[in-house]
Amino acid sequence: MIRETWTDFLHGYYICQSCEIVDRDKDRTLVGHTCTRCGTPSSGGYTFFDLTVGIIADLIAELYPLPNPDSLPSIGPFSDPPVSHRLAILIFFCTLGEMLLQHLLEPCVFRSGLSPKIQKSLLQDILHPLDHIEQLFPILTGATWQQAVIAASKRAKSDFRPTVVFYNKASKGRNQLLHLGNKMAVSPKLAKQCFTHMAPLIKLFVELYNIYIVKPL
Numbered sequence: 001m002i003r004e005t006w007t008d009f010l011h012g013y014y015i016c017q018s019c020e021i022v023d024r025d026k027d028r029t030l031v032g033h034t035c036t037r038c039g040t041p042s043s044g045g046y047t048f049f050d051l052t053v054g055i056i057a058d059l060i061a062e063l064y065p066l067p068n069p070d071s072l073p074s075i076g077p078f079s080d081p082p083v084s085h086r087l088a089i090l091i092f093f094c095t096l097g098e099m100l101l102q103h104l105l106e107p108c109v110f111r112s113g114l115s116p117k118i119q120k121s122l123l124q125d126i127l128h129p130l131d132h133i134e135q136l137f138p139i140l141t142g143a144t145w146q147q148a149v150i151a152a153s154k155r156a157k158s159d160f161r162p163t164v165v166f167y168n169k170a171s172k173g174r175n176q177l178l179h180l181g182n183k184m185a186v187s188p189k190l191a192k193q194c195f196t197h198m199a200p201l202i203k204l205f206v207e208l209y210n211i212y213i214v215k216p217l
Contacts, residue, residue: 005054005058005061006054006057006058006060006061006198007051007054007055007057007058009057009199009202010047010048010049010053010054010057010202011047011049011054012024012026013047013048013049013206014026014028014029014045014046014047014048015046015047015048016028016035016037016038016040016042016046017040017042017043017046018035018038018040019035019037019038019040019214019215019217020213020214020215021035021037021038021210021214022048022206022209022210022214023036026045027042028042028045028046029042029044029045030042030045031043031044037217038217048206048209049103050103052099053096053099053100053103056092056095056096056099057096057198057202059088059092060089060092060093060096060194060195060198063085063088063089063092085191086187086188086190086191087177089191089194090170090173090174090177090190090191090194091174091177093170093194093197093198094167094170094171094174096198096201097129097167097170097171097201098129100201100202100205101129101132101133101205102123102132103205104205104208104209104212104213105123105132105136105137105140106123107209107213108137108140108141108212108213109122109123109136109140111213112140122136129171130171133145140212141212143212148208148211148212149161149164149204151211152204152207152208152211153207155207155210155211156203156204156207158200158203160200160203160204160207162197162200163197163200163201163204164204166193166196166197167197167201169190170190170193170194173190
């Protein structure tokens, strides 16, 4: 069986055009298929993630062997990736997290009722992801980032907190690499763990969308 790419995995998330719930119900691609949440017949399949998110994920996959992304992957008995690959893996992984965060925050901002000028400013002026999480996220959702992660974990029945802790660690390593030129900040273990946390990171942002963006019935 041919292993699916990360683009395939990401494009396996579909969104209902009526209630906006996101799930992996591939039957949403069938015209007339009834949404299990709102009961609206589907007009066709609408994927949740745009192409650029999948491209970043597949760039990571080109640098190191990956297990099937549709199961929470574990580190396999692979040899350590070379230093150049470790650096690229870390940068791409952190970029993936930033893109997922932006993908979540944009609809929050667009529905805030603020003027288009202020909306644009909110998304452009706060450049560092931690600023988005610590400042903008609670304003837009009414929940702190920590509260949101716990809520997403409960909904998915899967603890996303280790992935959030790892992402913060990876971001610090990425910053030490880019700003201080410290290549030792990216160990082989850190690079491998990026793969362990890719699927949970993606699933975390899907759950956050379903909690804070999806229209109430």
